Amino acid sequence: MIERSVELVVQAPVARVYELWSDFENLSRWMRFVDRVTLDPDRPGYSRWRFGIDPLFVEWTARITRMIPLRLVAWESVxxxxxxxxxxxFPVDQSCRLKLTLAVAAPGGVVGAVVEQVGLGRWLDENIRADLVQFGKLVEESMSRDL
Structure with missing residues (x-):
């Protein structure tokens, strides 16, 4: 597995940032390659993910392994x-510092071949930073609408 971490300060209170992040079915709004996340109504803490671009998708089921409100959310695929x-x-004055850490194994098949050509580490670096920046913008825009 390749692991990467990215940090970003969002100009919004921790409670608002946590609220928006923990709405997992909404992650596709700001994570470019997440096609959809569906919560499992029969198993709390489990979700089904579809990731990629048409027609190249990979899927997995994930479970929340640790959740501390307003502090952290951890998960793993099952x-x-x-x-x-x-x-x-992390609260910082009236803002929130986020630290996102992802570890991913290269997918197989055609998707894996494409990612391998690009380089999984570089791809993760570029995309998780861009997605986190997009999330920060959405949170900050939601704050300005609430004023």
């Missing part, structure tokens, strides 16, 4: 594409 991650929320 089937499909092997991955795990954690997001930490």
């Amino acid at each position: 089937s499909g594409l092997p991955n795990r991650g954690q997001i930490d929320f």
